[in-house]
Amino acid sequence: MSTETSAGSEGSLSDEEIAKLQARVDELESELADVQSEVGDSPKKMVIIATKGTLDMAYPPLILASTAAAFGYNVTVFHTFWGLEILHEENSKELQLSSVGNPNMPVPNAIAALPGMDRVTTRLMENRIEDNDVATVESLIQTSLDSGVDLQACQMTIDLLDYDEDDFYDGVTTGVGAASAFQEMVDADIQLLV
């Protein structure tokens, strides 16, 4: 501040210059107000891309989606490739757990590769889910939809896997592609690939 009052500088601004500066200040203030209202008004947003269709991988996107909605977020889950299985009304009730290549399974790979073993480990997991009061995939989908989560099914993979739009739960958004998912991600505060 002291330099401004040094000899010779005081009163050196013309009325025109002051008016210009004042106009610039007004302009910046109005821009700042716009930014503040934009940040303050729009709720936060999360986008999840769900690509996996095994029982264990169906949970993280649905749990995070319904939780984020409870935190007041606008949530979109874009399901593509095997992630579509989660939204498929019939298949979602029969999601399997892969016992091969999963070192957390109680059976070694050589045994896990035997026919029918996925069914066994899936049954084990389902029992655990029930014993621990963990919600089913179906009820989490319903909860998510009820909380306003936009569950989207990628149109390209619907066609690729030869599904019909009616195969999915009521309330699931179809007819969307990568561009709309990307557009949502651009605006989102949180983006996750599951």
Add this chain to the structure above:
Amino acid sequence: MSMDPTQTLDVKGQNCPMPVVKTKGAFDELGAEETLEVVATDSGSMSDIEGWAESTDGATLLDQVEAIENGEDVYKHYIQKAE
């Protein structure tokens, strides 16, 4: 501080994420200055509901109580809604 709840939400026997999701639903129905009691058996609800209340406008976590009722651990949460 009065802990008389206006509403009680029973989420006993439900696990993550249901206690928080249902708390949010019940909280939205609450009137101004009313208090919601949430009764859970999920021990994770202690930190989950604390975090939720912290991030939710108008929600004040008045208290959290751990108790044993009918031989099971229950976690009670008291959340007040602002004016």
